[in-house]
Amino acid sequence: MSELAERSGVSIPTIKFYIREGLLPPGRTTSPRQADYDESHLDRLRLVRALVDVGGLSLASVREVLDAVTGPAGLDQAIARAHGGLAPRPPAEPDTTRARALVGRLGWVVDEHGAPLRQLAAALEAAQAVGLDVDDALIDVYAGAAAVVARYDVSIIPWSREDPAPSVTQAVLGTVLYEPLLLALRRLAQSDAFVRGPQRDGGATA
Amino acid sequence: MSELAERSGVSIPTIKFYIREGLLPPGRTTSPRQADYDESHLDRLRLVRALVDVGGLSLASVREVLDAVTGPAGLDQAIARAHGGLAPRPPAEPDTTRARALVGRLGWVVDEHGAPLRQLAAALEAAQAVGLDVDDALIDVYAGAAAVVARYDVSIIPWSREDPAPSVTQAVLGTVLYEPLLLALRRLAQSDAFVRGPQRDGGATA
Numbered sequence: 180m181s182e183l184a185e186r187s188g189v190s191i192p193t194i195k196f197y198i199r200e201g202l203l204p205p206g207r208t209t210s211p212r213q214a215d216y217d218e219s220h221l222d223r224l225r226l227v228r229a230l231v232d233v234g235g236l237s238l239a240s241v242r243e244v245l246d247a248v249t250g251p252a253g254l255d256q257a258i259a260r261a262h263g264g265l266a267p268r269p270p271a272e273p274d275t276t277r278a279r280a281l282v283g284r285l286g287w288v289v290d291e292h293g294a295p296l297r298q299l300a301a302a303l304e305a306a307q308a309v310g311l312d313v314d315d316a317l318i319d320v321y322a323g324a325a326a327v328v329a330r331y332d333v334s335i336i337p338w339s340r341e342d343p344a345p346s347v348t349q350a351v352l353g354t355v356l357y358e359p360l361l362l363a364l365r366r367l368a369q370s371d372a373f374v375r376g377p378q379r380d381g382g383a384t385a
Numbered sequence: 386m387s388e389l390a391e392r393s394g395v396s397i398p399t400i401k402f403y404i405r406e407g408l409l410p411p412g413r414t415t416s417p418r419q420a421d422y423d424e425s426h427l428d429r430l431r432l433v434r435a436l437v438d439v440g441g442l443s444l445a446s447v448r449e450v451l452d453a454v455t456g457p458a459g460l461d462q463a464i465a466r467a468h469g470g471l472a473p474r475p476p477a478e479p480d481t482t483r484a485r486a487l488v489g490r491l492g493w494v495v496d497e498h499g500a501p502l503r504q505l506a507a508a509l510e511a512a513q514a515v516g517l518d519v520d521d522a523l524i525d526v527y528a529g530a531a532a533v534v535a536r537y538d539v540s541i542i543p544w545s546r547e548d549p550a551p552s553v554t555q556a557v558l559g560t561v562l563y564e565p566l567l568l569a570l571r572r573l574a575q576s577d578a579f580v581r582g583p584q585r586d587g588g589a590t591a
Contacts, residue, residue, distance in 0.1 A: 188514070225515040233511045255579040262572055267565075287577040295572035302565035305439045308394070309431040311558050312541075313566065320537040321563065322570050324530035329574030331526040335518075350579075352517050354572065357527065359473075359508035360519065361571070362564055364528050366468055366501035368535030369560065371493040373461040 180206065183216045187224045194224065202227050202241060226348055230265075234355040240264045248347045257347045259290055265354060266294035273300035284315075285322050328361065386412065389422045393430045400430065408433050408447060432554055436471075440561040446470045454553045463553045465496055471560060472500035479506035490521075491528050534567065 183206075184191045197203040203223055206214030223245075230236045230244055243264030247257050275291075278300040282289055289296060306313045336349050389412075390397045403409040409429055412420030429451075436442045436450055449470030453463050481497075484506040488495055495502060512519045542555045 229511065229515045255576075258579050259576060262576070266572075282573060287573055288580045289573050289576045293576065295569055295576060298565065299569035299573060302562070302569050305435070305565065306562045309435045309558055309562065311435075311555075311562050317537070317541070317563075318570075321534060321567055322574070324534045325567060325570035326574040326577075328527060328530045329571050329578050331523070332571075332575055333578040335523070349517075350575075352515055354575065356508075356512045356515065356517050357523075358568055358571075359504065359511065361527055361531060361567070363501055363505035363508050364524075364531035365535050365538075365564075365567070366472075366560065367488060367493055367495050367505060368528070368532040369538055369556075370461075370465065370468070370495045370499065370501060371532075372535050372539040373464050373556075374494045 180214065180216065183220055183224065187221055187228070189224055189228060197224070197227060200238060202238070202245060222345075222348060226352060229352055229355055233359060234265060236264070244351055248351060258350050259293055261347065261351045262354070263294040265351070266298045267301075273297055273304050275300040277303055281318055285318075328357075332357065386420065386422065389426055389430065393427055393434070395430055395434060403430070403433060406444060408444070408451060428551075428554060432558060435558055435561055439565065440471060442470070450557055454557060464556050465499055467553065467557045468560070469500040471557070472504045473507075479503055479510050481506040483509055487524055491524075534563075538563065 180191055180194060183189075184194055187194075194203065198205050203220065206216040206220065208214050226245075226248070227241060230241045231238075236244070241264070244261045247260035247264060275296055278296050279291055281303075282296065282299070303313055332350075332353050336346050336353070338346055386397055386400060389395075390400055393400075400409065404411050409426065412422040412426065414420050432451070432454070433447060436447045437444075442450070447470070450467045453466035453470060481502055484502050485497055487509075488502065488505070509519055538556075538559050542552050542559070544552055
């Protein structure tokens with residue numbers, strides 16, 4: 180366990196806590212004071228830390244994501260279930276009517292009862308509540324950019340129908356860890372666009 | 386005040402709390418039990434709610450953003466200061482060496498000591514910590530998508546050098562409220578790409 184702690188950078192008390200909470204399977208006991216941990220433990224530990232530290236997920240949500248990663252479902256069902264755990268819980272159940280219409284207009288094939296659709300509905304409601312416009316032109320720009328990123332995300336996942344677990348882990352890690360990357364890059368690009376001024380960069384897509 | 390509460394959907398005790406905390410200027414007193422509130426109060430109240438509810442900001446961060454919105458700085462300085470309040474506080478000061486090199490390679494003009502650059506550095510560190518690759522190919526895809534979105538963001542801001550306050554408010558609202566929109570659309574696009582399978586969509590950009 181001390182080797183696992185060293186390689187992962189996670190403290191021994193925290194590792195013990197995760198094992199007690201069922202987030203990490205116990206090692207294979209080799210002697211009363213010794214247990215073996217393998218690469219799968221290290222992978223799982225990294226996933227849990229990423230979900231907690233970067234994703235800001237509760238232990239209950241982490242468990243939901245782990246169930247998806249280790250469950251017997253196919254790859255796309257596993258991703259859908261992982262997204263369920265990853266999505267922020269909206270304070271109230273949002274009305275998904277507009278979100279469904281919008282995704283339909285984009286021609287995307289998505290689960291009409293899935294967490295990402297509720298996430299979109301909540302985002303639309305929040306913008307509307309402060310009188311911020313979310314018209315078709317804005318959706319087209321954002322959806323176009325999101326699709327480029329998402330197709331790339333899927334293309335770099337090691338794809339294996341025989342052993343889907345690493346694919347699902349990679350997909351979940353990518354979903355959680357590349358989000359702050361995308362948001363940071365958007366803000367930097369905004370700074371750049373502001374410095375250049377609207378005369379040079381603005382209006383081209385308006 | 387009851388009219389302000391009704392139009393904003395924010396309760397009177399909450400409005401009183403914001404005034405006490407200095408997040409909302411008091412109304413113009415017209416009689417001992419009566420005060421006038423105008424459109425600027427409503428705008429400010431919507432901004433505070435968006436920052437708290439959607440942005441998940443602390444009151445201290447909200448104050449930082451409001452100082453930027455109402456400060457005497459030029460528009461791009463105000464945006465930079467607002468970004469300072471909006472950026473998540475990384476647990477430790479990240480090393481920005483790689484983030485600066487990366488932004489330099491993209492040719493973006495950004496503040497080398499600004500919050501978004503630290504945000505990018507923290508995102509890179511988090512991905513690296515779980516062994517997730519962030520190579521130039523991935524950065525190019527993400528930065529390209531971020532730039533398209535950011536240029537559009539800047540293009541739709543009402544631009545006025547005479548009265549920059551509404552521009553800054555719009556820029557801050559857009560930064561905060563369109564983030565969940567972008568993330569929800571990315572997840573939906575991922576679902577769509579997964580359903581279509583890597584054979585059809587993957588690899589094109591790899």
